Amino acid sequence: MDCTECKNLLSQYIDGELSPEQTAALEAHLAVCPKCSGELYEMRAVDDVTKHSVELQMPGKDFAKRVMGELPSSQHGFRKWQGPIAFFIVALITAVILIVANALNKPVEPLQPEADLHKDVIVSGPEGQQKLITPAVIDAPFSAPASYIVELPHKARAILRGSVGIGWKADGVHLKPAGDATLYIAGAEPVLREVFIDLPDGKVAGYGRNLLVRTTADGWRVYAIAGRSRVADKDGQNLVDILTLAMLSNNAAQPSIFGTEEIVNALLPLSDALPARPLLPCGSCAVGFGPTVIPLPAALETARGEVGKGVGKGFVAALSVVGPATKSVISLRCDEGKWFITEAGEETPLSLPENEKPVALIASTELGLMTLNETGNLFRVEADVTSKESALIKTSAGVLKQFAWDVWGDNLYISGSNGIACLDISYGTVRWFEGKLRDVVGMAVMVDGNLVCAGGDGAITVLDKKEGKSAGTFGPVGQAFVLPPVIDGGRILALAQAGRLVVIQGSESVFKDIPEAAGAESWGVRGDYVYFRRSGEWSHYRLSDGKVAPEGSGDGWAVTDIFGLLRSFRGALYRQSTRAADVPADACPLVAPNGLLAVGDASSTFLPFLKAGR
């Protein structure tokens, strides 16, 4: 490279817009040419002062606030939010109930569009606070997480949206419908929330997203429209998981799946009238409503177990919408690292770089599909359904290698060999990054707003989930951790490689050595029992008397963790594992109230696996 060439490229070099080859050639020249490097120095000096000068004149952060304060209450000629949502919900309820009634061949009276949407709903919050909400769109009535009770009067129809606490029966919303009442829990966020509905026969509906609950004099029905939900007895026994687009009633032992095609057909005529709504991600699929967004055929495939084939090589993911012009369902899918848009059964390959092969679907967000690729980069795949143009947007790089991840709220946490990071789930941008924790085992677990990480160095570090700052360290305990820690009953427990168990409660920590648990492949804790698996065989250790006893092999059932069940997108992948041997070594099982939880084969629901040491 000569000086003229170099000078022509300096501006682009400063802006980081040169190719790696150009950069290398330019830097080689700069290293030997004082004239050009002097030029670069001066250009940078000009850049600095220009940047500072422009920066000084930019308004403060309140600019957006000022603009928003000046805005009229709605766009010209545009409808307000409340109307369409109310209509949307009534239409949805009607459609779902009609479809289910059809499917079950049982007449169910559809709801009238005018029916009691404005009936008062009482919401009771912590410390006796009460709120009367009219109309009945309940929007995060108290600061979450908190336990509160929603009382639905007879004939009330209510929509619950906004923040809801998470946790098995500890926090959450307790809904008390009286008589004939309908409540729709409208969730658009990427995680499931635990919402408890006290059902008339002493059962509770557990976590769910886009959950429709209808109670009548005869009993109740819970519809899972997107994501999963769960119904259990009050004490958590007899868990039944309802998969996407499934319904469970008080007189059915198993949920029935109602087909997506019917849903699509029923909702298509309504789609013009409905407001555009963000996609509601669920598992490997998404369900949405509105002019541009609609359900997807992959939901049924999920139920049949066709999704999630060949984890690690490729996966089938779908983000489906209804084409604005054609009204047919369009899906975005990935198979063996190649991307396609499928419309009316016809596949068009997308021109996305193949050297960035995705290995896992992290989430389907309203912006696109978030994927992790082989090299540990995080991508968002976006596609324009009209033009079929696509984009692979690298949202963050260098976060992870040998990664594990988890989603809490709208945060995606990734731990990798070079640190632990918190990203915005929709945009994929990094909220914080902690580069000191380099050998966190599996994914950190969340407790009291903190991330608990066990490291290969034998130390347990607690990070503040908001900023990623260290809130404390326990250990090292003298042995490396190879399994992630477990939270149970307010305690943090960690099992080290040679069988050393660490129990941390408050600021106290206790060590116990369990030689039988040395080299455990998987483990979990409930109450007095520490369960661990070695060579495919499960055993338990009793904390109170230190006794170890075998639990059995599980007979071809795979054990996964409750968090695995909660993570719908991972759940879909895990459901492919039908043998204990298929379960990843870092899968941390069971924090279920009745013992271990097991995952059946692709066509089964989740079933209790081992009783809690009884």
Next chain:
Amino acid sequence: MSDTPQIEPSLEDALLVRRALAGEHDAYGRLVDKHHRTAIGFAYAITGEMSIAEDAAQEGFIRAFQALDKLDNHARFLPWLRTIIKNAATDLLRRKQRMVSLDELSESGFDPGDVTVEEPVEELGEEERLAAMHKIIDGLRPDYREIVVLRYAQDMSYKDIADALDMKVSAVGEKLSRVRSLLREKARKAGVLPKGRPYDEKKE
């Protein structure tokens, strides 16, 4: 692999527009927050004065909100906003009776008469340097002022600048290179650059 993850800007405008149309006020707030510097850059091209540009950007965002349902291609929010903001800026200037005829601005662009920075006797202090630079930028021709804000205040990539301004990516690179040369020349004359450069090039 670097220790700190790199972030690339995302192209979420279309979705934010759709959400704003569906009645989500916050979505529009996010658009404003995301693009306000760019918007000020658009207005600054017309006004040549930052304080007026800020008012024009605010006015433009309000007009855009009211007309949002008329935006055909949601992904082209920024170029559309640019037209609206330029109109708002022109109206504002007209109201202020300080209309600048754009025809007068020649291709050679910068008119040295616009900036009256005297030949420096001694090195300027930090504040004076920034003020002098401010004057220099104000005196650039409109499209140069615009690209300076997009690049320096919003830190946009060439591709994003190209999308916003309806230019080719290569043209963005060329223009920024020209702007940099011009800025350097003016900065030297105004004594904005610190003395004692490792290499002092006398002839250009």
